[in-house]
Amino acid sequence: MSIDEEVLGKLRALPPEKQQEVLDFLEFLGRKESPVSRKQRLRGLCANLGVHLSAAEIDEARRGIWGGFPREDV
Numbered sequence: 001m002s003i004d005e006e007v008l009g010k011l012r013a014l015p016p017e018k019q020q021e022v023l024d025f026l027e028f029l030g031r032k033e034s035p036v037s038r039k040q041r042l043r044g045l046c047a048n049l050g051v052h053l054s055a056a057e058i059d060e061a062r063r064g065i066w067g068g069f070p071r072e073d074v
Contacts, residue, residue, distance in 0.1 A: 011022055053061075 011019055
């Protein structure tokens with residue numbers, strides 16, 4: 001018996017409300033995205049903000065934020 005036949009047989013044995021839950025879950029699984037695509041989507045959402053920072057500007061901001069952070073050199 002193939003997996004398709006096994007799943008279909010078990011699905012048919014369920015009451016209609018449980019069949020709907022299975023369908024909802026399958027749709028959820030189909031919509032799941034990898035972390036990479038989420039990152040790309042977030043980058044796309046921010047693209048129209050017109051903020052373009054150079055690597056030097058990012059480094060300077062990091063130094064400003066983390067400059068006063070207490071640390072112990074090991």
